[in-house]
Amino acid sequence: MTAVAEAVRDEVLPGRVWFYANYHCNLTCTYCLTESDPRAERRELGEQRMLALAHEAAELGFTALGVTGGEPFLLPYLPELLARLAAILPVVCLSNGTVFTERRLERLRPLAELPAHIQISLDRPEPDSNDAMRGPDNFRKVVDAIPRLVERGVRVRIATTVTSIGDQERERLCRLHRRLGVPDADHVIRPIVRRGRAVDHGLGVDAGPADLPAELTITTDGAFWSPFGPTVHGGRLDTDLLITRTTTPLRVPAAALLRLVQGRPPGTDSQLNIR
Numbered sequence: 205m206t207a208v209a210e211a212v213r214d215e216v217l218p219g220r221v222w223f224y225a226n227y228h229c230n231l232t233c234t235y236c237l238t239e240s241d242p243r244a245e246r247r248e249l250g251e252q253r254m255l256a257l258a259h260e261a262a263e264l265g266f267t268a269l270g271v272t273g274g275e276p277f278l279l280p281y282l283p284e285l286l287a288r289l290a291a292i293l294p295v296v297c298l299s300n301g302t303v304f305t306e307r308r309l310e311r312l313r314p315l316a317e318l319p320a321h322i323q324i325s326l327d328r329p330e331p332d333s334n335d336a337m338r339g340p341d342n343f344r345k346v347v348d349a350i351p352r353l354v355e356r357g358v359r360v361r362i363a364t365t366v367t368s369i370g371d372q373e374r375e376r377l378c379r380l381h382r383r384l385g386v387p388d389a390d391h392v393i394r395p396i397v398r399r400g401r402a403v404d405h406g407l408g409v410d411a412g413p414a415d416l417p418a419e420l421t422i423t424t425d426g427a428f429w430s431p432f433g434p435t436v437h438g439g440r441l442d443t444d445l446l447i448t449r450t451t452t453p454l455r456v457p458a459a460a461l462l463r464l465v466q467g468r469p470p471g472t473d474s475q476l477n478i479r
């Protein structure tokens with residue numbers, strides 16, 4: 205058994221490796237931690253690189269993959285890439301849920317037979333409050349896309365990112381996601397982290413390594429402590445949570461992260477529910 209496999213088995217190291225597929229996006233959310241928008245520098249990781257890294261992750265003993273961005277579904281090769289990644293390790297891909305044309309939905313159909321989830325952002329149960337943060341017409345597109353994925357057998361999760369949410373609003377949101385075909389177990393609510401554009405709007409909570417699960421995160425610029433690490437502020441990449449500039453071979457950042465988590469004192473777990 206590899207050192208990574210042992211650490212994952214003992215829950216010292218999370219099993220998931222994240223890929224930042226890109227940084228550009230069709231939206232400009234007010235709290236976006238990567239300052240993504242249509243003009244953002246793309247910083248694409250690349251299809252072949254993600255596949256090679258996924259194979260290496262499996263060999264090292266990691267147990268799951270995550271794909272995020274920017275908006276990953278702006279990449280033309282994404283649907284088929286997700287199927288290929290899911291054939292290596294279970295995968296979750298984060299999406300804003302706004303670019304699911306009929307053709308793209310059909311290309312996602314093979315995911316129904318694979319260990320794959322698409323995690324779609326939906327922050328509020330009503331259009332006005334949701335779209336105030338995520339942009340015009342966002343709510344309508346998302347509630348249109350989710351059932352069309354579900355009816356094709358694709359497993360969907362919903363991620364809600366907020367500064368806070370009251371009991372009644374949370375209940376309305378949960379009734380909505382159940383109606384869209386997403387069970388309670390596949391709905392996460394987590395706080396806005398004060399990084400990226402959230403800093404400029406004074407939104408969210410401060411979070412450091414103790415608050416963020418140590419999920420190895422690979423970008424075109426290097427390997428980071430968590431998917432909340434390779435954020436962008438004022439157009440510049442944050443490097444406070446950079447582990448190594450080297451990403452290939454994956455065993456280099458994996459070993460560096462392992463050393464860091466093994467050196468942590470016990471009892472420092474966060475209660476912020478950032479995931």
Ligand SMILES: C[S@@+](CC[C@H](N)C(=O)[O-])C[C@H]1O[C@@H](n2cnc3c(N)ncnc32)[C@H](O)[C@@H]1O
Nearest residue numbers: 235236237273274298299300325365396397402
């Ligand atoms: C950066 S986005 C990338 C994927 C896709 N574009 C989306 O919005 O789902 C990944 C997730 O991070 C959330 N997110 C963005 N900025 C955040 C912040 N400052 N703190 C916490 N989560 C944030 C988004 O709402 C989304 O659920």
Ligand code: SF4
Nearest residue numbers: 229233236240274300
């Ligand atoms: S949160 Fe997602 S959808 Fe919104 S701007 Fe950032 S990358 Fe785009």
